[in-house]
Structures are given as structure tokens and as C-alpha cells.
Amino acid sequence: MILVIAINSYLPLLIIVIIGIVGFCVYYFNPKQVILRTLSKIPNRSIGSLRSNKLTKITGKALHVKAALIAPLSKRKCVFYTMKIEKKVSTGKSSHWKTIIKEEKVQDFFIDKDGEYVIIKPVQNPKNFISYLVTDQTASSGTFNEPTPEFESLLNRYNIDSSGFFGFNKQLRYTEGIIEIGETITVSGIAKWKQLSEPIPEYTYSKIAALDSTDKQKLIITDLPMANVSRHK
Numbered sequence: 126m127i128l129v130i131a132i133n134s135y136l137p138l139l140i141i142v143i144i145g146i147v148g149f150c151v152y153y154f155n156p157k158q159v160i161l162r163t164l165s166k167i168p169n170r171s172i173g174s175l176r177s178n179k180l181t182k183i184t185g186k187a188l189h190v191k192a193a194l195i196a197p198l199s200k201r202k203c204v205f206y207t208m209k210i211e212k213k214v215s216t217g218k219s220s221h222w223k224t225i226i227k228e229e230k231v232q233d234f235f236i237d238k239d240g241e242y243v244i245i246k247p248v249q250n251p252k253n254f255i256s257y258l259v260t261d262q263t264a265s266s267g268t269f270n271e272p273t274p275e276f277e278s279l280l281n282r283y284n285i286d287s288s289g290f291f292g293f294n295k296q297l298r299y300t301e302g303i304i305e306i307g308e309t310i311t312v313s314g315i316a317k318w319k320q321l322s323e324p325i326p327e328y329t330y331s332k333i334a335a336l337d338s339t340d341k342q343k344l345i346i347t348d349l350p351m352a353n354v355s356r357h358k
Contacts (some may be wrong), residue, residue, distance in 0.1 A: 171239070172334050178317070187308050190235060196277060205231040205304040243336055255304075255345055263303055265296075311346075313345040314338055316336060
């Protein structure tokens, strides 16, 4: 009996500790924090000082190599976008958001740092990079919330009906993250120097720096402003 009373007296504290541990783990291991911690340990170099086969990080402006991608909702020109459409689903007494469309598109791009260029070549299959893009655009609809014409057009493009059986709007939400042309981003990878196959306007050198991936080291791509914080060499 005494033992039971003692356990019961400490139960609220134990619950608080467990909740704290779970909360810390969720924060510590979420993709954003993992990427920021990893990048903080990688040296940030100027492009001219890159050493071949060394892991490094570059922060600069994203530029397109070929015709830029167009973001699905914002219609902005970009080299990388991610988008997600979710629908609220009710199951008895509870409800949750279910992903019905998830799309990610990326292309080769340059990073311009102080007039010097490095080329990045992400591959989606097999995927040679990890990424985190800040959400730039959102949209939603619901029972008393009509979708905007732009959101309705996007839903139609993906064959999603915005209304249900009785004509009420479905609860839908959309998020979009992009790397816009000219946006400051950070990329890490294994440095290489490569021969140019075609000249680049206003770039007078025959070789160009590249950040590559390996079997053990994927590219990291992000537009998080704090990703530039690291030790400098």
C-alpha cells in the first residue's frame, strides 16, 4: 500500500518528464533540425578555395542552368519546388490530415557566390540529396471557405474536386516551398573541379566547381537562412 501511494505521488512528475523527453526527441530529430546541425559542422568556403574531394558548404544565389521550373500555385520561376495537398479526414470521433498529392521537382542549377559559380546536379531517382525548403505559399478551403480561383485551378489540374456530395467545400490545404531564381540558399557536398562542356555567359574559366554526392554523402539543399552558420576555414 505504501509503495502504491509513493508511486501515485510521483506519477504527475513522471508524466511531465515523459512528455518532455518525447517533445525533445520530436524537436531534435525533425528534418529541419537534423539538416541545420549537420550543416553547422561543415566548413563554409569561397568557391575559389574549394579543394577536390573535400566536404564543404557554399551559400549564394541560385541560378538556373536551363529553362526554369514554374511553381504550381505561386507561378514563380524556380530551380526546385515541393508541394503537398492534404484533405481532412474524419474517422469516428477524431480527424486527421491525409496527404493526397505530394510532388517534388528539381533541376541542375548554379550557385553564384561573389561572381564565382558552382554547379549542383540533384538526382531524384535514385535520390542523391536531402533537402528542407521553407514554406513560401499556402492555400486552403473548407465548409465556409471558398478556394481561390488559383487554388481551384490547381486542384482541377490534379483532378481533385473541391466540393463533396452535398456541395459543401472539402477541407483541403496546400503548402509550397521553392528555391526561387536569385534566392540565397546553402548547399553542401563533395567539391570537384570539372571541365566545362559549354561556355557560361560572363564566366571566363575553362573549369567550374561542382558539389557532388557519393554513396555515403548526399547533397544537402536548403533555403533556411540560419543554414549559413558554421565554422569558417
